[in-house]
Amino acid sequence: MDETRNVKIKVRGLSKVFGKQPKKALELRDQGLKRPEILEKTGQTLGLSNISFDVYEGELLVIMGLSGSGKSTLIRCLNRLIDTTEGDIIIDDENIPTLSEKALLECRRRHFSMVFQNFALFPHRTVQKNVEFGLEIRGVDPAERYKIAHETLTQVGLEGWEDAYPNQLSGGMQQRVGLARALANDASVLLLDEAFSALDPLIRKDMQQELLELQSRMQKTTVFITHDLDEALNIGDRIVLLKDGEVVQIGTPEDILTNPADDYVRRFIEGVDRSRILTAESAMRPVRTTARESDGPRTALHRMREHSIDSIYVTDRDRNLLGLLEVDSASQAMEQGADTITDYLTQDFRKVPPEEPLHNLFAMFSEKGFPIAVIDEQERLLGVVVKGAVLDQLARAGEK
């Protein structure tokens, strides 16, 4: 695939056997036996078999599979919460399975932050102290880690909750704390183990969106585990599909939808509700950047230039959509010395709910070609649809 990108983690020939005679199980595997037969013959469970893939620097890689596919085992092998049976996991020239205990601790501190399905927050620590945990372990001095944790909490929208205990927070907020704990640590790789699976669907969407925003801002190498194909397609730069401890397919969401590697994958993507694929949501792209109502024209212009766009959606703190700012209006605002951009917004654009059928969207593009805003019931901006994406989706549907 993209040869020019730096590889952050290189996984080669990774296998994991649960049981006391792993060699025997691997021998049988090499003779071509599959997991159920090996279990029957040796009593050993072949958790992972000969897994190889790369994680590129700065990408969001989704490892997806149903329960029993070995995805949780795989993510735990990456930071060696589970010891591997054979194979290499190379991160920055260190081979994780061969590290000494001391080197492993050092490696975990430097390279890995983790977010857990059931949050795994420390109930005896305040939100602030939870977020400080990784830094505390690394021996960062108290004033410094207080500052970092505070900033990170603000980043995930939890300012003011520093002194609360985890059990006083809702599930969504708890997972924000979990995310903040991981981000504060500033490790080079972020591991998310079914991080949003325990959240209810609406909050889950929000969190996915936020993760994508964080990702576009920070470019952090991220490995995300999920059993949910929708989630995988929504957030993944690339997807590794696992089945029974083996890799079935590796590719971008488009690759997997358009060229399923085998019948298993084909059946899998048929499970995705086709009608949903052909809605505004399916063609929706996360908003790469938005302006805040409090931003000045200079900031807004800077963002547009940075992302090479000529209009930008403006939201308030809660992501409620306020309007669209065109590049001309922004320049005008700057010339007139305006402090904020709120007076220069236009409402001359279309907004649709996520379930809006795709073919309706086609007629909505104005001659200026502003992207269509997709909003939820609270008028919060979920994403945008650009003209090309609609065509693309419709064309793909036509093939089927």
Place this chain on the structure above:
Amino acid sequence: MDIIRIPLGDWIESGLTWLTSEYSIVTRGISRFTQTGIDVLNSALFWLPEWALLGLIALLCWRLGGVRLAIGAIAGLALIWNLGLWEPMIETLTLVVFATLVAVVIAMPVGIAAALSEKLYRLIMPILDFMQTMPAFVYLIPAIPFFGIGSVSAIFATVIFSMPPAIRFTTLGIRQVPVELIEAADAYGANRTQKLFKVQLPLSLPTVMAGINQTIMLALSMVVIAAMIGADGLGSEVWRAIQRLRPGDGFEAGIAVVILAMLLDRLTQSLRKTRR
């Protein structure tokens, strides 16, 4: 056909005699240390006038357990004072506090070690069963050659008898820390010490406190038995009442033990709740 009787008792006796003669320096050292501890604690508590100590305890109860506990403490302690049992009550309190301190100091590291090592766990659990189910009187017998008649022997027997729950609860508390929290600590690169002090111990604290509460209660239940080898306190009042067949005196001392027990129980329990 005669089966040879295993001379278990003889072996134990010769073992104990050997211990007593070979390690008299150790036992004498322990004896002196314990006696000094008891004396210091006793004289401190006796130095305070009754009303002052009563006030202090009531204040402590109020801070930790609230107004009701404080009122209960005042009423109970005033009754003990009125019955003329203040002095034996203080002696019993000293015995219990000292025995509990020693028991906890030994139990915490042992409990932690047993929680972290499966081998040690399997070794220690049967020993604890032994310590707890062996009739407490039996400990008194070797205690006398070791430490002589008096409070030190009483404390020795009390510590052995009351320590198991503190160990058990410490082990249990650490073992029941959720796996995902241990995993989280590991994932962030915590070493063993960090894991123990930042995650395992704080999370097991309520359970550990429950164990300490049990230890105190067991220690208190030993006071009458300990009186048989010459320990001072409420137990010896009961013991004297038995020997003289005076049920009135016996019940008075017994009620004083109950009051002390309830007070210590509520205090340690409220300590446990405030720590959450």
